[in-house]
Amino acid sequence: MTTSPDRRHLLVSALAGAAALCAAPVMASEGKKDAKEAGAASVQLGAIAIPITENGKLSNYIFLNVRINLTIKADEAKLREKEPYFRDALVRMSSKVSFGQPGKDYLLDEPRFKQVMMAEWSKITGPGMIKSIDVLAQNPKRHPL
Known part of the structure; x- marks a missing residue:
């Protein structure tokens, strides 16, 4: 054919x-x-539930999505592999420190959260590797009435 x-x-x-x-x-x-x-280089942590306590009693949970912004000298690929360590440090620290705003257990106290977690996560990355922390989303389990 x-x-x-x-x-x-x-x-x-x-x-x-x-x-x-x-x-x-x-x-x-x-x-x-x-x-x-x-x-920009970053490590993103999504959907982590942290407890919020008031007067030593559990009052709510906040589900967070967080991005850790890295400096230029940070090895992004190496630090992305450490994502489980960042999550673990966040859960451990939120069990010791309540990151809720006083009287508003449905809102995150972002300045305190960033200050405490910058110090904790710098233990994982080493000094000078984290530029900033962004809270991309915060969703409480229980909303105010």
Whole structure:
């Protein structure tokens, strides 16, 4: 069976178009990866429940999503592998210190949280590796009435 030159041209064009469509999502995802890598180095911790106590009694839980922003000299890949250690340090510290705002057990006391956790997490990373801490989300288990 022979194929005419017009049919071959049409077939090649169709295959080239299909290949371009298949490659587009790959190229788009590579572009996103490059944009992300060009951003600031960080370690992200998501959905960690910390207890909030008042007068020594458990009153609520706050679910946190936190990003630890790293300095330029920090080894991001190495520190991302230590994500479980960051989570563990947060849970251990929140069992000792209540990070709730006084009288508002549904809100995080962000300045105190950042100050305490900067010191704790610096024990894991070493000095001068953490630039800042961002609380991306805080959701209490029990909301005020």
